[in-house]
Amino acid sequence: MTAFLALLRRDLKVASRNALPLLMATLTQPILVVLVFGNILPRLHLVADEFRTVMVPGLMSITMLMAGVQGVLMPLTVDLSGSREVDERLLAPISVFAVALEKVVAGAIHAAVAGLVALPAMMFLMHRVTGVEVHPQLGVLLPLVALCGLLSAAFGLTIGSQVQPRFSGLLFAVILGPMMLFGCAYYPWAGLAVIGPLQYVFLLNPLVFMSESMRLAVTPDVPHMPLPLLVAGTVGFVALFTVLGARSFEKRTIL
Amino acid sequence: MSGILRVENLVKTYPGTRKSPAVEAVKDLSFEVASGEFFGLLGPNGAGKSTTLGCITTLVRPTSGRVVVDGLDVVRAPREAKRRIAVVPQTRNLDRDLAVREVLTFHGAYFGLPKAEREARADRLLAEMQLTDKANAKPLSLSGGLQQRLLVARALMHDPKVLLLDEPTIGLDPQARRMLWETLRRLHEQGLTLIMTTHYMEEADRLCQRVAIIDHGKILQLDTPAALKKALPGGRILDLWVRSPEPIAPRLESLPGVLRVEKVTTVGEDGFERLRLFVDPKDGLLDRVLQVVQGAAGDLQHVSLTQPSLEDVYIHLTGKELRE
Numbered sequence: 001m002t003a004f005l006a007l008l009r010r011d012l013k014v015a016s017r018n019a020l021p022l023l024m025a026t027l028t029q030p031i032l033v034v035l036v037f038g039n040i041l042p043r044l045h046l047v048a049d050e051f052r053t054v055m056v057p058g059l060m061s062i063t064m065l066m067a068g069v070q071g072v073l074m075p076l077t078v079d080l081s082g083s084r085e086v087d088e089r090l091l092a093p094i095s096v097f098a099v100a101l102e103k104v105v106a107g108a109i110h111a112a113v114a115g116l117v118a119l120p121a122m123m124f125l126m127h128r129v130t131g132v133e134v135h136p137q138l139g140v141l142l143p144l145v146a147l148c149g150l151l152s153a154a155f156g157l158t159i160g161s162q163v164q165p166r167f168s169g170l171l172f173a174v175i176l177g178p179m180m181l182f183g184c185a186y187y188p189w190a191g192l193a194v195i196g197p198l199q200y201v202f203l204l205n206p207l208v209f210m211s212e213s214m215r216l217a218v219t220p221d222v223p224h225m226p227l228p229l230l231v232a233g234t235v236g237f238v239a240l241f242t243v244l245g246a247r248s249f250e251k252r253t254i255l
Numbered sequence: 256m257s258g259i260l261r262v263e264n265l266v267k268t269y270p271g272t273r274k275s276p277a278v279e280a281v282k283d284l285s286f287e288v289a290s291g292e293f294f295g296l297l298g299p300n301g302a303g304k305s306t307t308l309g310c311i312t313t314l315v316r317p318t319s320g321r322v323v324v325d326g327l328d329v330v331r332a333p334r335e336a337k338r339r340i341a342v343v344p345q346t347r348n349l350d351r352d353l354a355v356r357e358v359l360t361f362h363g364a365y366f367g368l369p370k371a372e373r374e375a376r377a378d379r380l381l382a383e384m385q386l387t388d389k390a391n392a393k394p395l396s397l398s399g400g401l402q403q404r405l406l407v408a409r410a411l412m413h414d415p416k417v418l419l420l421d422e423p424t425i426g427l428d429p430q431a432r433r434m435l436w437e438t439l440r441r442l443h444e445q446g447l448t449l450i451m452t453t454h455y456m457e458e459a460d461r462l463c464q465r466v467a468i469i470d471h472g473k474i475l476q477l478d479t480p481a482a483l484k485k486a487l488p489g490g491r492i493l494d495l496w497v498r499s500p501e502p503i504a505p506r507l508e509s510l511p512g513v514l515r516v517e518k519v520t521t522v523g524e525d526g527f528e529r530l531r532l533f534v535d536p537k538d539g540l541l542d543r544v545l546q547v548v549q550g551a552a553g554d555l556q557h558v559s560l561t562q563p564s565l566e567d568v569y570i571h572l573t574g575k576e577l578r579e
Contacts, residue, residue, distance in 0.1 A: 006364035014352040078351070085348045088409075090314060091341075092365035093334045255269065255315045 003094035004102050011075065011106040026067040026114045027121060030059040034122045051186075053133045054222055056122055057214030058185030061148060064115040065183075065207055068152020069176065071110030072103050073160040073168065080165070086253055096254060100157060100246035107153025112145045119218065133221050140227070141217035147234045148210040154238050155206060157245030161252050183207025188215060190223035206241075209233040259290040259417055259448050260311065265320035267306050267472075280306040282472040283320070288450060290416075293443045295463030296452040297565065303472040304452035305345060308421050311450075312342050325416055338366065341410035345421040347402045349394035355405060356381060356390040359412050366413035373412070380408040384438070400431025407438060418442065420451040424458060436462060456565040468569055475572045483568045488514040492561050493532040493544065499553025504530060506547045512537040513544075519570060527556050531570065536560065 015022060037055060041047045079086035089099045123134055163171050183205050184192070189212055192199040202208050213234060215224040225233075265284040271277035281303040288294045296304045309315030311322050313333045322329045329336040350358050356377055363373030381387045384404040389397060394405060403423065410418055420439070424432045439462060443449055453459050459466050460480045467477040476483060493513075497503060508516045512535050519529040534540060541558075548555050561567075 002367040003365045006361065006367075009364070010350075010353070010361050017352075083346050083348045083351075084344070085350060087314060087342075087344060087348050088350065088362070089365070091312060091337055093338045093367070094365075095334065253314075255309065 003092045004098050007089060007092070007094075007099070007102045008106055011102070012109065014075075015071070015106070015110060022067075022071075022110070023114065023117060025070065026063055027118055029066070030063045030118050031121055031125065033059060034125050038122070038126045052126060053219050054188060054215075055186055056119070056126075056134050057218050057222075058183075058187075058211045059122060060115050060118050060214045060218065061183065061207060061210035062180050062185050063118040064111040064145070064148050064210060065152045065155070065176070065180070067114035068107050068111030068149055069156035069159070071107035072153050072156030075106075076103065076157070076160045077165045077168070080161075080252060090253055096250045097246050100249040101242065103249075104150060104153045104157055104242055104245065107156055108146065108149035111149035111152040115145050115148065115214075134218055135220060136218045137216075137220060144213040144217050144230070144234075147231070147238065148213055150238045151206055151210060151234055151241070154241035154245055157249060158241045161245060161248040179205055179207050184211040188212070188223045189225060203233070206234075206237040209237065258287040259292075259325055260288040260450065261321075261323040262286050262307070262311070263321040263323070265307065265310055265322065266318045267303075267310060267315060268318045280472055281310070284469070284472065284474060285320075286467055286474065286477060288417075288448060290448055291443075291446050293439075293449045293462055293464045294451070295459040295466040296450070296469060297454065297456070297459045297466050297569070298452075298469040299454055302470045304469060305421055306472075307469075308342070308419050308450075308452060312340060312419060313337060338413065339416045341413065341415035341418050343403070343406045343410050343418070343420040343423050345425065347394075347399075347406060349402060349405060349409070351393065351395050353394070354391050355386060355394055355397070358394060358405060358409055362409050362412045368413065376412060380411055384408045398431075400427050400434065403427060403431065403435060404438070407435070411442075415447075417448045417450060420449065422452055422454070424453070424455065432458075456569065460565045466565065468572060470572075476568070480565055483565065484563045487563045487568060487571055488533045490563070491534050491536050492563050492567050493534045493540075494557070494559045494561065495530045495532065495544070495548075495555065496527045496557035497530060497548060497553050497555050498525065498527045499548065499551045501551045501553075503547065503551045503553055506551065507532060507544060510540070510543050510547065512540045517570065527554075531567065533563075533571075534560075 033055070037047060038052045042049060042052055090096060119136065159171060159175060182202060184202065185207065189199070189202060189208055192202060209230055212225040213230050215222055216227060216230060263285055265281050267281040269278040269280060284303070284307060296307060298304050306315055310317045311324070311329065313329050313336065317330065324336045325339045327336045327339070350361070353361060359377035359380060360373050363376060368376065381390055384407065386401065386405060386408065389401065394402060397405065424435055427435065436458070439449060451463065463480065465477065465479055466483065468475045504516045504518060507513055507530065513532050514535060515533040517531045519531055532544070545555070
């Protein structure tokens with residue numbers, strides 16, 4: 001446990017030194033989307049008023065997904081690079097699984113901070129626009145943000161330890177891009193009833209559970225999944241990706 | 256003296272893929288290192304040295320066999336075994352996001368050293384390795400020699416019982432190499448067990464008390480450098496660079512005082528061949544050798560009579576020079 005906490009302290013220290021570029025990397029996109037879709041287009045009457053409310057939790061979940069994946073992927077690329085910095089961690093008195101788990105926790109903290117910064121930033125940018133019904137419920141928001149952070153980082157570990165760094169561009173285009181579009185970020189999952197049973201195929205996308213969690217926590221008036229289903233889905237995906245990610249991390253590092 | 260490290264029938268086969276066949280990197284390797292010993296693993300690239308070190312340090316999973324460090328099986332009790340060992344790896348894997356001093360203090364923290372202790376130890380090691388004025392620099396801004404010293408300092412932070420060094424002087428300039436040798440000697444005198452892989456014969460000869468010469472995953476010979484050299488026939492080496500139209504080696508071998516002739520596979524410029532004669536120097540030996548060369552209408556480019564070195568032992572054992 002001592003080694004685990006020391007590794008986490010090291011990662012947070014390094015991340016806090018790079019806090020500004022890290023936050024810029026994760027926040028630029030949601031802020032610009034809010035500016036255009038939440039401020040300009042509604043004033044031009046080109047999008048429905050409800051869209052502004054619907055996209056706030058969705059953009060939070062996308063921000064967390066990106067931050068969590070990058071928060072694991074970037075250090076992992078350095079770790080597994082030619083100089084094998086990861087070997088120092090593997091030689092610490094700690095199991096390989098714990099080394100992998102520490103990466104998930106560090107990435108989750110990164111994702112949670114990004115999500116919690118994105119929310120007020122978006123609310124600030126839309127504060128002049130009426131009709132936005134954002135009411136954060138802190139009591140459920142904080143634990144759900146933590147769970148969603150873990151999910152993003154565990155997912156980041158799973159893909160990061162399986163994909164060669166030179167394909168990371170492809171990763172964003174082919175995996176994360178579709179995930180975001182089909183992740184119920186811009187529409188509530190309940191609304192998908194219009195497409196019939198295909199609605200349930202969307203549940204294979206972990207981002208759906210994150211978007212719906214944020215919907216429940218910050219825009220409770222918009223239709224969303226019930227809490228037990230959200231928690232079960234999110235926890236299930238966290239467990240799945242942590243095990244898969246730790247396994248492929250071990251395969252990559254221990255010959 | 257008790258064995259602090261025991262390697263028993265170690266085998267490591269890297270599984271093949273569709274594109275490449277399986278590689279048997281280590282084939283049934285066994286040796287024991289005594290507490291306080293300076294032990295060398297000598298061999299060419301690809302001999303299995305780094306894989307052996309990997310198995311000892313838990314970074315490579317053995318296919319079969321056992322590695323026991325201080326009574327602990329490294330596969331069954333990796334966490335406890337890892338507390339007892341430290342590694343100076345071949346690739347300098349310093350944490351590039353931390354400052355030099357932080358590299359040491361965080362390493363101490365990973366091993367559970369209390370704050371005051373790790374700070375004090377970091378400062379002491381920085382001073383010992385003459386890195387104090389670089390304490391706040393980034394590791395990658397240091398020269399290769401300084402980085403290597405930092406790696407040694409990092410390895411010593413958690414007070415290991417066994418220090419493993421994988422080709423520690425590769426790429427260092429002569430001054431840095433000598434300084435590292437001095438450091439390693441000092442650590443050895445302080446009672447630390449050191450295990451070093453190298454393909455520099457001179458280095459192994461100067462530093463190691465016992466040397467295992469390995470190639471193709473097997474130990475060819477294991478003894479003190481002096482005993483290894485003593486085991487060579489003759490006691491002196493006559494090194495010839497020779498070019499002749501007729502085969503000359505059998506004629507040289509039949510000369511009195513010449514115990515054995517080895518062809519070194521390297522061929523010099525202009526078709527010169529290198530022959531190593533294990534000789535018992537007697538009066539007139541050089542004359543007789545020259546007569547044979549002239550009798551075969553050969554040219555002689557270079558002659559030297561030397562004491563055998565570990566490199567000669569290696570060439571004697573494998574019939575080839577070290578592969579670079």
